[in-house]
Amino acid sequence: MLYRHTYLEKDRSLGDSGERTVDINIQDPITAIWLEMRCDNGASYNHHNPMHECISAIEVIDGADVICSVDGEQLLAMVCADLGYWPHNRFSALGGDPQTLALPIMFGRFLGDKEFSFDPTRFTNPQLRVKWNLATNQAVGATGFAASGLTMTVIAEIMAGAARPSGYLMRKEHYTWSTVVGTEYIDLPTDAPYRALMFRGHKVAYHPYGVISDLKLNCDGGAFVPMDVAVEDLLYLEMMRQPRLDYRISDHLADDDTFYSYLNELEDVSMNVENSLDTVASYYNYEYGSQKVHVYVAGAASGSYINIGAHVHGYCPFGYIQVPFGDPKDVADWFPAPTFKSIRLEAKGAVATSECAICLVQEKRY
Secondary structure, eight states: OEEEEEEEEEEEEOOSEEEEEEEOOOOSOEEEEEEEEEEEBOSSBOTTOOGGGGEEEEEEEETTEEEEEEOHHHHHHHHHHHHSSOOOOOOBOBTTOEEEEEEEEEOSSSTTOSSBOBOGGGSSSOEEEEEEETTSSSOSSTTSBOTTOOEEEEEEEEEETOOOOSEEEEEEEEEEEOOOSSEEEEEEOOSSOEEEEEEEEEOTTOOHHHHEEEEEEEEGGGTEEEEEEEHHHHHHHHHTTSOOEEEEEEEEEOTTOEEOOSEEEEEEEEEEEOSOSSEEEEEOOOSSSOEEEEEEETTEEOOSOEEEEEEEEEEEETTEEEEESSOTTOGGGSBOGGGOSOEEEEEEESSSSOEEEEEEEEEEEO
């Protein structure tokens, strides 16, 4: 068996919003499809606007059959959980700097998994489909992403000569909602085993467990309850299994601005001023992100923007927590959803008006 990489797209120019579909014209098994969406910032700056939040759908499809369907934030969180680290993606608020979403769509438990991979010969017309809008957070232009600057690169990582795989991992967003102070009841599918469940409880200046306080997984009307736990405790349990993550951003901040961390739990932030002498930047760290920054030049608060390099450590990328069922690499440990007639997740909301989502990673056999 030989590994090889082949371009499905190379620096394809795209509009500021739209949808792009790419045929997967390959015969050998594919362990991952690497996607890069890249665009420079506008001439002035591009504050608090990562590329990931502008990608509404990343899908691998075969007609009506959906192999993968997540957004940019969800894909990053899944990749971090599977790889155990934050892969290099470009984050910057500085005028003219590039920003990227650069992530693999993984079909196996790890890169190079021969048992679980994408076998294009098992499908009729497999395609990658991406949907985006660069104006999701900021208008395109001088203080957002630069107009007409978006490009897409797609690389398939192929295992030439490998035996045909027995299955692949299916990754999908299943449900989104905004919390109320009460319980949200979410019916989950029973069509395939669960390797992992990923959920989000996100609101600015809240811990994830301050948004969703408790989770309960209820099977066949309470006949079996594999999960009934406070989210704070669940988070600490997962911290024993998943390492702290880190990334770097070139930010653009003035005194009393808010620094928006993309790691939403137990984050710590180290800031270095990059373009001004006799300048100090400090961050009020309450360990749930999105706090005030103080920038002083020669002892006085600065009303002007300063280039600040921030190195961030923490957990829960964009507020997401992935919960594996047993050993993520041992198929025998995964949750046997098809053995139950009904599976319901009960999410207890601790606060109103938030951003919440449920995603599943499921075993799918050919």
